[in-house]
Amino acid sequence: MTTIDILRRIIKKSHLEIEVEFNEKLVLIRKEKGLTQEELASLLFVSRTAVSKWESGRGYPSIDSLKEISRVFGVTIDELLCGDEIILLVEEDNKKKGETFKNILFGLFDVFTITLFFLPLFGLKSGSKVLSVSLFSLKGIENYVFIPYVLILTLCSVYGIMELVLQNYDNDNWKRYNTYISVILSIVAVMIFIVSNQPYMAFLFFIIFILKVFCLFKQ
Known part of the structure; x- marks a missing residue:
């Protein structure tokens, strides 16, 4: 079972289990794909500093970057973000x-x-x-x-x-x-x-x- 599959199970049972935040999910799926922060940044057309900030929980990607993350890793946005995080993302994007x-x-x-x-x-x-x-x-x-x-x-x-x-x-x-x-x-x-x-x-x-x-x- 891959890390992404595990994440999906956690998300489905989030009301019963500890919720995994976006930055933790990003670290897990990046490592699952065997990518460094620099390589992920190159795929998303952003700086390595931006990826580092996301993974340390100091900010969220823009909506466009989030769509690219979803595409690169083959997961949905709902699987990357919980409800509260979606609200924070929209606020930060605005x-x-x-x-x-x-x-x-x-x-x-x-x-x-x-x-x-x-x-x-x-x-x-x-x-x-x-x-x-x-x-x-x-x-x-x-x-x-x-x-x-x-x-x-x-x-x-x-x-x-x-x-x-x-x-x-x-x-x-x-x-x-x-x-x-x-x-x-x-x-x-x-x-x-x-x-x-x-x-x-x-x-x-x-x-x-x-x-x-x-x-x-x-x-």
Whole structure:
């Protein structure tokens, strides 16, 4: 009798016997198939870290990954998950989708700052007038003022690209801190433009900051 057959008997009698949780089932059937975590990860098109997290009980796979596990091992989803675990899986999957959507929004907000290199939103004094010019049209300002402008816009733009590219990056620290770093960059930008008396840029970054905070609390 194979391990999978044993699991099926346990599942059928779960109301009488000790219930086997998903992570324990995954370890058993993976070893039954003679697969390492790396090999299973390759079959499921996920990272080895993801498989390790599932097997240690620190999380559940997405619904798509669960379907692949079911296909690879030839078992049904009902045989992999109990009722409570199915509810947890749906909740976790919805949470991941919400985080992905939030990361995309934050990434788009930050990537948008690329356009600020070229839009005429910087104030330049010309006699008694104040002209609206682009960043590279600012003339006669000191380097200690100009360089922070370039740095903060570059940082925001590059970080926005990272957020979009790494939205599915399976790293706990990245998932925990990426949006907060994005918010901090917006705060720094607001402060830089307020101190240097650039009200249009300060107001625009303040709006971006408010939108990010709204997204955080909305989630």
